[in-house]
Amino acid sequence: MRQFDYSIVEEAAKQLYIRALCDLPPDVRQALRKAQARETNPTAKAVFEAMFKAIDIADREKTLICQDTGLPIYKVKIGSGFAWDGFAIKSRLHEGAKRATQEFPFRSSSTHPLTRVNPQTSVGPGLPVIYFDFAGDTDTLDILMAPKGSGSENMSRMQMFYPAHGIKALKKFVLDTVVESGANPCPPGVIGVGIGGTADLVMKLAKDAIMRPVGSRNPDPQVAAMEEELEEAINATGRGPMGLGGDVSTLGVHIETAYTHITQNPVAVNTQCWPARRSRAVISPDGAVAYGY
Amino acid sequence: MATFHLNSPFSEEDIRQLRAGDIVTFDGLLFGIRDLTQIYMFDQGHEPPVSLAGAPCIHTAPSLRKVDGRWEKICVGTTTSTRMERFSPDLIGKYGVRAIIGKGGLLEGSLKAMQKHGAVYLAIVGGAAALETQQIEAIEEVYWEHLHPEALYRFRVKNFGPLTVAMDSHGRNLYEEVKVEALTRLPGIYEKLGV
Ligand code: SF4
Numbered sequence A: 001m002r003q004f005d006y007s008i009v010e011e012a013a014k015q016l017y018i019r020a021l022c023d024l025p026p027d028v029r030q031a032l033r034k035a036q037a038r039e040t041n042p043t044a045k046a047v048f049e050a051m052f053k054a055i056d057i058a059d060r061e062k063t064l065i066c067q068d069t070g071l072p073i074y075k076v077k078i079g080s081g082f083a084w085d086g087f088a089i090k091s092r093l094h095e096g097a098k099r100a101t102q103e104f105p106f107r108s109s110s111t112h113p114l115t116r117v118n119p120q121t122s123v124g125p126g127l128p129v130i131y132f133d134f135a136g137d138t139d140t141l142d143i144l145m146a147p148k149g150s151g152s153e154n155m156s157r158m159q160m161f162y163p164a165h166g167i168k169a170l171k172k173f174v175l176d177t178v179v180e181s182g183a184n185p186c187p188p189g190v191i192g193v194g195i196g197g198t199a200d201l202v203m204k205l206a207k208d209a210i211m212r213p214v215g216s217r218n219p220d221p222q223v224a225a226m227e228e229e230l231e232e233a234i235n236a237t238g239r240g241p242m243g244l245g246g247d248v249s250t251l252g253v254h255i256e257t258a259y260t261h262i263t264q265n266p267v268a269v270n271t272q273c274w275p276a277r278r279s280r281a282v283i284s285p286d287g288a289v290a291y292g293y
Numbered sequence B: 001m002a003t004f005h006l007n008s009p010f011s012e013e014d015i016r017q018l019r020a021g022d023i024v025t026f027d028g029l030l031f032g033i034r035d036l037t038q039i040y041m042f043d044q045g046h047e048p049p050v051s052l053a054g055a056p057c058i059h060t061a062p063s064l065r066k067v068d069g070r071w072e073k074i075c076v077g078t079t080t081s082t083r084m085e086r087f088s089p090d091l092i093g094k095y096g097v098r099a100i101i102g103k104g105g106l107l108e109g110s111l112k113a114m115q116k117h118g119a120v121y122l123a124i125v126g127g128a129a130a131l132e133t134q135q136i137e138a139i140e141e142v143y144w145e146h147l148h149p150e151a152l153y154r155f156r157v158k159n160f161g162p163l164t165v166a167m168d169s170h171g172r173n174l175y176e177e178v179k180v181e182a183l184t185r186l187p188g189i190y191e192k193l194g195v
Helices: A007-022 A026-038 A042-061 A086-103 A163-181 A199-210 A221-235 B012-016 B035-043 B082-093 B108-117 B129-135 B174-193
Strands: A071-079 A129-135 A141-148 A157-161 A189-196 A250-258 A265-271 A279-283 A289-292 B003-008 B023-033 B056-059 B063-067 B070-075 B099-102 B120-123 B136-143 B152-167
Touching (some): A007 A071, A007 A086, A007 A141, A007 A289, A026 A042, A026 A250, A042 B152, A071 A086, A163 A221, A163 A265, A189 A221, A199 A250, A199 A265, A221 A250, A221 B174, B070 B136, B082 B108, B108 B120, B129 B152
Parallel strands (some): A071 A129, A189 A250, B003 B023, B023 B056, B056 B099, B099 B120
Antiparallel strands (some): A071 A141, A141 A279, A157 A265, A279 A289, B023 B152, B063 B070, B120 B152
16 A cells, blocks of 8 residues: 555645634635624624625635634544554644644744743644544545634633533523623634533533534434524523624534433533634545545 | 714814714724733833824734834734723823723723723724734834834724724713623523523
């Protein structure tokens, strides 16, 4: 078998970071357009106008939509038919994120947690955040990328409820968390919710949720119904775009679930901003790269 | 809701006519400031080398590069204002700043200063740095360069905005009103959710 050229992964990792920062996915654009159409508050309508102008300028001039280049996250899904070297993939993602930062160039938002020294590379121990997962029915290396800004990430909350608190405690927690976050996460974005798993897995589920295309529904009808219900509840608060009042406070609630302990009932919220940035590359065994979202 | 196009620096009259919820765009002078700029001014006692009177100040740490001794913009975005509340009443009262621009809003002390001296808080659309950057025509001066990217910047802007009057000079605070309204609606929403 011919050796796979891992510089392809590095180049894709670089392009993915840049693409995510500059080119908003079509589903996000469409959700924003729909939101603007149903918005009745005139101030909020002007806020949407500014968002579309920023998207247009970023399209035309290939510039960043938002100045916060965030922390880079790569979700890698490897098909059974793709022969792979995990260490090579990890190192190349690291290198690609660094090259994006230095070659575009854009500001690195990543820093040492104690010394607060920012080496201007966007990477370091633990960064980029990389998740590996596997698919049985493909022969590709599928990489989903999201840069996560601080305004929305700072609004993350997690709580370990007990089974006796029931589902209603989870719903109230999500709603209260969003109300409390106010204008900070640059609403209206996606509200990612994790339910179940362990303390760390529940937040990972919430992160998976914000990386789904806007408007997609969880395949489980009970969960999908909960998504709709919470969406309606959050929009009924009237907090509106940028927390300045209006009919649209979220573009969508996405929920992901996992089995949990019989004595546990965990929930997590991870918010995403109105520029719900993400990009995707699907790499074939022959080295061909298809970019998307 | 009314729409205004103004020229900066602003007069007291310009500012007093604005009401919470109005939309503003403007041309002219704009200063960029941030946490460090104001720590340097207020905690370490450095007088700004330029008059801020009548001017708007935006909360930013701009991405710039210096080419042949001249500053060029890369990306200029806006940060959350609330953590700079401590400095804002003096920025308005002592230095005559007429508008503070940012996201997330300021608190009661600033609102009082705005009422007393004739100033407003203008909310920018967060995350829309591409638009802001385009509306900055020139970086005319960077004062206290050693503080960059939290120095004191003098920008010239064209059609800057749209900005929402979120706190006006008559004591209204849109963030607070929207929050109170949300809290008022909350019991009804809980009931519908069955929680
Ligand atoms: S919250 Fe999101 S959109 Fe707003 S400034 Fe931060 S990264 Fe940008």
